[in-house]
Amino acid sequence: MSSSSSKAKAHILVVPLPAQGHVNPLMQLSHELVKQNGIKITFVNTDYTHSQIMKSLEAEGGGGKCNNDENIRMVSIPDGLEDGESRNCNFDKLFESLTEVVPKKLEMVIREINERESDDKISCVVADGNMGMALLVAEKMGIKRAAVWTASAACFALYFSIPKLLRDEIIDSDGTPTEDKFIQLSPNMPIMRTKHFFWTQFGDDDLDAKRIVFNFVLSNIKALEVTDWVICNSTQELEPSPFAFSPKMLPIGPLLASKNNHARNLAASFWPEDSTCLNWLDQQENNSVIYIAFGSFTIFDLTQLQELALGLELSNKPFLWVIRPDINNESNQAFLKKFEERLPSHGKIVGWAPQKEVLGHPSIACFLSHCGWNSTIEGVINGIPFLCWPYFADQFLNETYICDIWKVGLRVNRNNNGIISQVEIRDKIKQVLRDEGFKARALEMKERAINSVKEGGSSNKNLKSFIDWIKT
Known part of the structure; x- marks a missing residue:
């Protein structure tokens, strides 16, 4: 696109964690963003995830097209694992590999785009809150950045309470609960059971695997501290206490409740949908x-x-x-x-x-x-x-x-x-x-x-502010 023919678009690099429940909301957000004039997206999956999605689209007759939206371009990078290795079981291995491989590959993708596009250089990185390494790449390259939290606000509050949980000896230095009990981060917050802390649910009895996952979580927390925005696919009305507890995070959801967000062919499903x-x-x-x-x-x-x-x-x-x-x-x-x-x-x-x-x-x-x-x-x-x-x-x-x-x-x-x-x-x-x-x-x-995403609703206002920031 030449600057003489039209104004340059804001060009966002979107990076989800390579799992179905993370790719979905980031693709939904991408479709919300490109409905605005002046925004285009490069959506970065891992090679394995990209292949799954393309096979699924082809099986459904979509021909590998992303809802035919020319403003969303899909690219992929390696995750560092071998072709036959399971991505569903070896989370510790996947997280370790992503941490090692993604930063270099992502930097290469950004440089290639910026050298190719005279007007539409990458202006913002929007990454999954569990892909902190992508946010750190953006910081290193001087690009503005935002994180998308794909779980509940209460889950985010727990994430950011880890330093306190360590100080209070509710968990040890590897993230393992010192005893199985119920806690509440603050009044009116959901009661949580320590043995159900999400980072303890990986690796079964393999302590090394658990340590790797916990360190991955800690590295994401550090990365989230340097983001300009943290947005969440939730609403103030569903989770008032966690949003009060974590004021940095702003609700923009539920994304799918938007009347304009078409459900089908969002190029996010890992398996063909049987309609x-x-x-x-x-x-x-x-x-x-x-x-x-x-x-x-x-x-x-x-x-x-x-x-x-x-x-x-x-x-x-x-x-x-x-x-x-x-x-x-x-x-x-x-x-x-x-x-x-x-x-x-x-x-x-x-x-x-x-x-x-x-x-x-x-x-x-x-x-x-x-x-x-x-x-x-x-x-x-x-x-x-x-x-x-x-x-x-x-x-x-x-x-x-x-x-x-x-x-x-x-x-x-x-x-x-x-x-x-x-x-x-x-x-x-x-x-x-x-x-x-x-x-x-x-x-x-x-x-x-649904009221929260309607015109004037709390999530609707936050999303508009976020879009204004992207375009600035």
């Missing part, structure tokens, strides 16, 4: 279907899978169940094939679903969820009651919001063998559907969340 489930939902009665989805990381063994399936059958309710292709191994597949044959009209199983449209469908009555923050927000903005089945990281904290603070859902509890039984699943489905208070509170939460 045949929407036709199936059209055949179901309003407010009748249980939607079951556990995000991009949750893993089930055959015993738990069977209990869940039989619990859904016992509930005698229609259900739509998402089972990712990567966990549908031979034994799981053999059981599910027989299960589906037995219940042809009663239930539908898909590999991946267009979740935003599913949750917005009038037939959905309840969301059985792992309580990832994106899923939590998507359920809230559609006024859907929850059944909570957290797996790891911040999902336990989100369960606390859903069940204890917002009161829009129930926990499903494990038995003495660590299994959530079919009877527990059946009973909790009946309980959440029978008590109309859950739906009434969920609809009230929906209204509050």
Whole structure:
């Protein structure tokens, strides 16, 4: 673009952590930003993530296009791991590799763009709060920078309370809780259990892995201290106390509640979305279907899978169940094939679903969820009651919001063998559907969340200020 033909655009480099729940909100934000005249985006995934997304788009017939938006260009850089290495299990290895590889590669990308573009040089780096190394590259290169926090504000407050937790000996120098207990960072904040601190949920019993993850967290905290902005996909109305506790962070969400944010083809899904489930939902009665989805990381063994399936059958309710292709191994597949044959009209199983449209469908009555923050927000903005089945990281904290603070859902509890039984699943489905208070509170939460992104709403004002800063 030549300066004589038009005014240079603000050119933003967007860098998510390479995980489904992080790529999604940064892509949603990117689409919000490029709707403004005068902003273009280079979206940087890792090679592995980029390949997953492109395969998914091609399988859906998208031809690898990012919603056909010429103002969002997708590029990729290595994550440092070998092709066959798992990105879902070895978080310590991935985080260590990202820290080592990303800064050099990102600097190269910025220099290449700036040498090629006479007018549209990178003017701002917007990075995931868990990709602190990208913010430090921006600082080093004299580029203004902002962080996007993709979890709850309460999770951010916990992040920034780590120095105090260390001083008060609630955790040791490796981040390990000194005892399993409940704490509250300040009055009116969600109560948190120390064994559920999200950085302790990685690496199982491998102390070296836990140390690497904790050091990754500490390095991100340092990077967040040098950002100009920290924005969050949440709302003042949903989390008043955490935003008061962390005044540096500003809510701009829920991003998907914006009337202009189209749900499909945002070039962010790691698996092809099976939209045949929407036709199936059209055949179901309003407010009748249980939607079951556990995000991009949750893993089930055959015993738990069977209990869940039989619990859904016992509930005698229609259900739509998402089972990712990567966990549908031979034994799981053999059981599910027989299960589906037995219940042809009663239930539908898909590999991946267009979740935003599913949750917005009038037939959905309840969301059985792992309580990832994106899923939590998507359920809230559609006024859907929850059944909570957290797996790891911040999902336990989100369960606390859903069940204890917002009161829009129930926990499903494990038995003495660590299994959530079919009877527990059946009973909790009946309980959440029978008590109309859950739906009434969920609809009230929906209204509050959507009002925050409307003209004059708190998130809407913050987003406008952020856009003004980007363009300056």
